[in-house]
Amino acid sequence: MSTRINGSRGFARAALLWTLLLVGIAAAAFLYFFEYYTKEVDLGFDAEARRNPYLAAEKFLDRIDVPHRQADNIAVLSELNDNDVLFLANSNLIYNEQRxxxxxxxVEQGGQAIVVSNQLSTDGERNLLLDLLDLEVTYGDTDLYFNWQLREVFGEEAKTLQDKTVSELMRDHNRKLAEKSKNQNSDTALIEDAKEVAQDTNTEGTRNPEVDPERLINLTSDGGTSYSLYFDPELLLTHEMMAQGDEVDVQGGLLHWVTFQDLAPPSGQEVAQPSDASHYDSNLLHHQSPLAFFEYGRGKITLMADNGLWQNRRIGEFDHAFFLAHLTGQKNLVMITRPHFLGFSELIQRYWLEFFTAGGLVLLAWIANRSRRFGPREPEGASVRRSLLEHVRACGYFYWREQAARKQFEAIRSRLHDKILPNASAAPSGHQQAEFSQLLAERTGLTSNEIITTLWGAAPHSEETFTARMRSLQIIEDAL
Structure with a gap:
């Protein structure tokens, strides 16, 4: 019995030792062959940054203690003073000439404004500010650096492929991937991937992209501070006097601009034209500007065609953020980037006190207008009935106006003619009329002339004659 117990205990101890040994070997192998490392994955902008493309600019202004706020629309002009700087993300927000x-x-009183005009009109809509200053937005050079989809595929190599179209770039890229997958073994692929990761890491570590110096705009402030800016050269401002100088008098103010040093492509390359080539003119390459200033009165308007200079993707490049701080200075920045106009419900919520006050005044005015009708009801007056004579007289006037009197007179006289001479085919002679009238005069008391005129004379033309003739016809008819 004791021998079996000791043998079981020895087997359990041996199994435990072998288990611990295997676990130790597995742990040592894991620590030897596996390495712990961290990798950052860019998930893109968060929801707030996607909703507000100027969120990074607002965060930067908060960091340097520059006051700023968002406004709904251009109607905020009535609330601004010369200590404010107005930023319009689109010049079309100036929607009528009054604004x-x-x-x-x-601006004439000392205000500062920054206006972006980044769209070419396709529906005939006027750009009021640019029309006033004789400026136009036109197509310029094309830079693949501003095509984010291509940059995600080609990386920094995109800026060296300006002489090819997008379809050609994609075909070359797919061909290289196929050759790489076919010819390289797994070890070589791992080495190349490691090199690409290292290159991408070095590229992401730099804040500014590698661009041609000719594409940079270098500005120097009055205090001697220099700003390097990288404007999108695809949409630019142009003026008919741009080829003759750097400033011109417009509307009582001074309009001046800055131009690229050289927009011509490198030797042996052609500039990639936009899809709508009808808007492209290579002769304007040296007569276009990404930035213009209009000095009017004691204020100034800064105009540009690049709407992405201070957006989340590019405000951290070069001196874009510091240039925004320079334009703002020590003033308050009022930004109109997402225009909004109040609806009826919002107007009621904002002006509910004025709404109910106006409604109360209207109610009081209605009560005051109706107050004279309040009180006991007055007794109704006795109804007045018209006499039969008035109805007869009214009918007579009606028939007389409608020319019915003559017809009525002729109808009654014709009936009397049938009674007097029932079979006569023609009117009686003068002798017969005299005899008959003499006979009727004895019966009716009328004179012979009255009877002859009534029975064979002309129809009456006046109200008095008509009344007398109708009375005579009635007497003659009673006598017959």
Missing amino acids: LWELLEW
Whole structure:
């Protein structure tokens, strides 16, 4: 019995030792062959940044203690003073001439405005501010750096492929991937992938993209501070006097601009034209500007065609953020990037006190207008009935106006003729009329002339004659 117990205990101890040994060997192998590392994966902008493309600019302004706020629409002009800087993300927000002149009046009094005009009109809509300054937005050069989809595929290599179309770039890229997958073994692929990761890491570590110096705009402030800016050269501002100088008098103010040093493509390359080539003119390459200033009165309007300079993707590049801080200075920045107009329900919520006050005044005015009708009801007056004579007289006037008197007279006289001479085919002679009238005069008491005129004379033409003739016809008819 004791021998079996000791043998079981020895087997359990041996199994435990072998288990611990295997676990130790597995742990040592894991620590030797596996390495712990961290990798950052760019998930893109969060929901707030996607909803507000100027979120990074607002965060930057908060960091340097520059006051700023969002406004609903251009109607905010009535609330601004010369200590404010107005930023319009689109010049079409100036939707009528009244708002345009309100903006110019505010600038003349010392206001500062930054206006982006980044769209070419396709529906005939006027750009009021640019029309006033004789400026136009036109197509310029094309830079693949601003095509985010291509940059995600080609990386920084995209800027060296300006002489090819997008379809050609995609065909070359797919061909290289197929050759790489076919010819390289797994070890070589791992080495190349490691090199690409290292290159991507070095590229992401730099804040500014590698661009041609000719594409940069270098500005120097009055205090000597220099700003390097990288504008999108695809949409640019142009003026008919741009080829003759750097400024011109417009509307009582001074309009001046900055131009690229050289927009011509490198030797042996052609500029990739936009899809709508009808808007492209290579002769304007040296006569276009990404940035213009309009000095009016004591204020200034800064105009540009690039709407992405201060958006989330590019505000961290070069001196874009610091240039925004320079334009704002120590003033308050009022930004109109997402225009909004109040609906009826929002107007009631905002102005509910004025709404109910106006409604109460209208109710009081209605009560005051109706108050004279309140009180006991007055007794109704006795109804007045018209006499039969008035009805007869009214009918007579009606028939007389409708020319029915003559017809009625002729009808009654014709009936009397049938009674007097029932078989006569023609009117009686003068002798017969005299004899008959003499006979009727004895019966009726009328004179012979009255009887002859009534029976064979002309129809009456006046109210008095008509009444007398009708009375005579009635007497003659009674006598017969």
